[in-house]
Amino acid sequence: MNHKPGRKSFRERLDHFVNKLRTDILSGVLAPGDYLPAESALAKQFQLSNKSVRKGLEGLVEEGLIRKIDRVGNVVLAPDQERIRIHFGFSSTLFKDFLLDDLIAEFHRLNPGFHVLPLALRDYDSVSTGVELIQNGMLDVISLNSSQFQELAELGAADLLEELEPAPGLYPIATEAFSERGRLHAYPISLSPVVLCYNRRHFQEAGLPEPDSYWTWDDLIASAEQLSQARGRHAVYFPPASDNRYSVFLLQSGLTAAVDSAGAATLSAETAYSLEVYSRLVNNHRIFPKYMAGSYEDETIPLFVSGQVSMILTTYFNLNEFKNLELDYDLAPLPTLKPRQPQKTLLVTIGAAVAGNSREKEAARQFVRFLASEVAQKLIRERTVSIPARKREAEMTPGGALNRPSRYLMYRELFPTFFYHRDLGVPIGVLKSFRKLLNAYWSDMMDEEALYAAMGGLIGEHRDN
Incomplete structure (x- = not known):
């Protein structure tokens, strides 16, 4: 059996190309006035045709992130307005678990005035580190899995997280993971x-x-x-x-x-x-x-x-x-x-919560709501093998050619065992x-x-x- 990686689809390569450039621009890796590499170099780096690279760059032009100068190249633009920064603490495994970078890129596309700044937390002490960062006003949003939220609640720190309104459409057992004394503190994103x-x-x-x-x-x-x-x-x-x-x-x-x-x-x-x-x-x-x-x-x-x-x-x-x-x-x-x-x-459920002392609380709420939204949940179902927390999107039939197990939907019959x-x-x-x-x-x-x-x-x- 051949276990070598299969080729990613054209759509995945194009999305990765655009997302990478967008993230580099928004995070300051590419500063205003910097020129992007030549289209031919970008095509080689991201395994795309020159035509596909131009198509991706056109999207960034429309977003106001770059300007194309004929016979010169593509230059990074200064933002038209100051973006609202959302500091997001998360486990590094989320990039694999449900393509967190793709979700952040889509949030940026839909909300050009916001900028999510990811901060990877160490897995072995993520709860204590997260609590400390929140108390010091350094996080607006934090991701937690079900056991981490349990640990946080046992430390008496659940009140550091903003109470959220119930979100219809999510699996009930997923929201239960982040409820404490009748209050919902995080929206579930994915479960397994x-x-x-x-x-x-x-x-x-x-x-x-x-x-x-x-x-x-x-x-x-x-x-x-x-x-x-x-x-x-x-x-x-x-x-x-x-x-x-x-x-x-x-x-x-x-x-x-x-x-x-x-x-x-x-x-x-x-x-x-x-x-x-x-x-x-x-x-x-x-x-x-x-x-x-x-x-x-x-x-x-x-x-x-x-x-x-x-x-x-x-x-x-x-x-x-x-x-x-x-x-x-x-x-x-x-x-x-x-x-x-x-x-x-x-059952392991991963969710996202808003820090109660966030200075950008409404923006943080919007980002957390997005992660549990139909748009984000559909991306998780289509581009990963993870189970979205939203029932309708989790049970949809996705397109694409990902290698999913034939018994992927087996979990639907197992909820009483979770x-x-x-x-x-x-x-x-x-x-x-x-x-x-x-x-x-x-x-x-x-x-x-x-x-x-x-x-x-x-x-x-x-x-x-």
């Missing part, structure tokens, strides 16, 4: 459950049936054993200590503590069983790569694309890595812990402590009894308070 993604060709070559909704984790392990034997490679991977992966098992079992025979805290039998199954999977190094244990999310995709593994646990956001590849893949619901058990999976981290009943801080304990356990620095005691103690301590 954690799902099983698999290489169809690998299953066909091994003579195995493809995953289905009846699979248990034992079924996955059994199929992985056969795939590994047939292919001589590992079969399944995901970052074991990811809060968006191990928590799925805890959601499926329920997170409850118990008291052992000596009166000490431990995990309930049901919760302990979920971690036992999880450990049987990630510690089986015939099927699960040992050297990858504890690594970051971005290492999952290269393993899958290169054929080193046949199955991954992932989100629709990460499927954007495949959208221009010739890769025969599909999706299935996550397996369950036991046969006939109701399915449960984690849960957030908050449904575990413990704060995000406790989940982060779980992650550290699990890393210690998988590194043989803690035995099973100590792990269960530590986790049970954290649950009991929180719920006693």
Whole structure:
């Protein structure tokens, strides 16, 4: 199977060309009086014809961003009016998750008097950094995913965000992620459950049936054993200590503590069983790569694309890595812990909020409303594999030639199985402590009894308070 990137469509290349120049002009990378490179050089750089480059430049002329001077070139113009600046804090992954730069460029096109200034926040401390920036008046808009908003609310900082009016047309479960005490603090932009993604060709070559909704984790392990034997490679991977992966098992079992025979805290039998199954999977190094244990999310995709593994646990956001590849893949619901058990999976929703102390509050509101609007949501559906938060646009049939899985719309039947981290009943801080304990356990620095005691103690301590 050829895994080389496929050619982007003409429309995508032209849009990228125009968006890049527009962003460079608005951000000051290209200053008033600067000349653009020659049309022939732009054509080569962006893989377009000279005619297409001229067409794109004509649009920038109409927007008043450049002026064409015959036999001289294209010069950047000074803005006719001072643009309103919107400082936007976001996770860098949003460029991949739903082509944030395309959305910002479209907002600029529709609102030429506004200028969005993106500021990438570090993923590992984005909540604390975002809170600090908002308190210091340095952000007008901030993007948050569902767990980050939960953490922000648990810090008592939800009131730093402006209350928003309900927006009709969005999936209700998406707006629920950003509601606190009956107040909506962010508009959802995109959502995704954690799902099983698999290489169809690998299953066909091994003579195995493809995953289905009846699979248990034992079924996955059994199929992985056969795939590994047939292919001589590992079969399944995901970052074991990811809060968006191990928590799925805890959601499926329920997170409850118990008291052992000596009166000490431990995990309930049901919760302990979920971690036992999880450990049987990630510690089986015939099927699960040992050297990858504890690594970051971005290492999952290269393993899958290169054929080193046949199955991954992932989100629709990460499927954007495949959208221009010739890769025969599909999706299935996550397996369950036991046969006939109701399915449960984690839902991750990404939204945007207005800082309550923004000096450009109405402009910030307009930008956030745009991200949840029909225009922006349609762009997400047409140009990415992510799921828009607006129902009508999410379920439309898009054009284009992106490599989407045949079961893309599977998520529509799974809404009753979607849960957030908050449904575990413990704060995000406790989940982060779980992650550290699990890393210690998988590194043989803690035995099973100590792990269960530590986790049970954290649950009991929180719920006693």
